[in-house]
């Protein structure tokens with residue numbers, strides 16, 4: 152059996168890695184987490200490297216700043232991707248829904264129509280990190296197949312009369328993610344299928360991401376970290392240049408922590424080394440079988456041109 156000290160050190164290492172992963176999923180740099188939580192950047196660095204024996208009150212502040220339940224920061228044996236979705240759904244369920252869910256899970260009674268009904272097809276959703284090409288390729292795909300193109304972040308801004316950065320500054324991650332879910336629910340209430348470009352961090356919100364996966368044929372636009380950085384810079388966002396190495400390291404952390412979530416998409420398009428036109432052609436070809444599969448049910452064009 153391991154010595155108690157080894158076990159403690161192992162736990163602190165796991166804890167640090169967990170905090171780093173959850174921070175990455177939220178897309179927050181150490182600097183931003185330090186500012187929002189009021190805990191020094193140096194201390195967060197120590198915690199993430201397994202060196203800081205963090206107090207429960209500091210961990211609580213980090214959980215608040217990340218808008219992530221405290222238990223999600225603790226190392227656990229839980230591996231099911233469905234668990235956070237089920238947990239979050241249970242938290243907001245009515246007593247009647249809970250009673251019904253308990254019956255179903257215990258094998259008593261039979262699921263009603265709602266539980267049996269297959270999710271409706273709402274179109275193609277694109278996920279991926281900043282600079283993946285969700286907006287650029289999404290618009291090209293929509294034009295090519297004759298569907299509307301929807302940018303979820305623009306919907307959120309329109310519905311709330313504020314920019315994404317203003318929303319995050321005023322209401323924090325939690326507020327932004329709540330508005331994101333409302334915008335998605337409103338979009339799903341519309342009839343026609345769309346090409347949807349999501350925000351890079353949507354995968355960090357279990358219920359919202361589950362809704363995306365159920366309602367859309369979801370495609371992860373993948374690229375190398377250096378390409379994400381070069382493309383963002385190419386668009387004129389020079390903020391990452393302030394501290395080149397640290398910015399690149401943050402980007403790798405975010406990509407690494409989100410990869411298992413992005414990988415839950417039904418399709419993956421690796422855009423690495425491709426021109427925009429070549430990537431768009433591949434994307435159109437990729438959705439062609441999906442369109443013909445859904446064509447009968449939704450009166451869509453049989454094939455992408």
Ligand SMILES: Nc1ncnc2c1ncn2[C@@H]1O[C@H](COP(=O)(O)OP(=O)(O)OP(=O)(O)O)[C@@H](O)[C@H]1O
Pocket residue numbers: 279280281282283284285286287288348350351382383385386422423424425426427430
């Ligand atoms: N193979 C490629 N696929 C997609 N975009 C590419 C490719 N090569 C270069 N680019 C460029 O990379 C940029 C992609 O930016 P875009 O805004 O579409 O990404 P995004 O995923 O919507 O990012 P964000 O999350 O910031 O909204 C564009 O400027 C595009 O011209």
Ligand SMILES: O=C(O)C1=C[C@@H](O)[C@@H](O)[C@H](O)C1
Pocket residue numbers: 176177178179280281304315349350351352353
């Ligand atoms: O990748 C991210 O974490 C984010 C990307 C943006 O589109 C916004 O969704 C928000 O600023 C978070």
Ligand SMILES: [Mg+2]
Pocket residue numbers: 285286287348
């Ligand atoms: Mg975009």
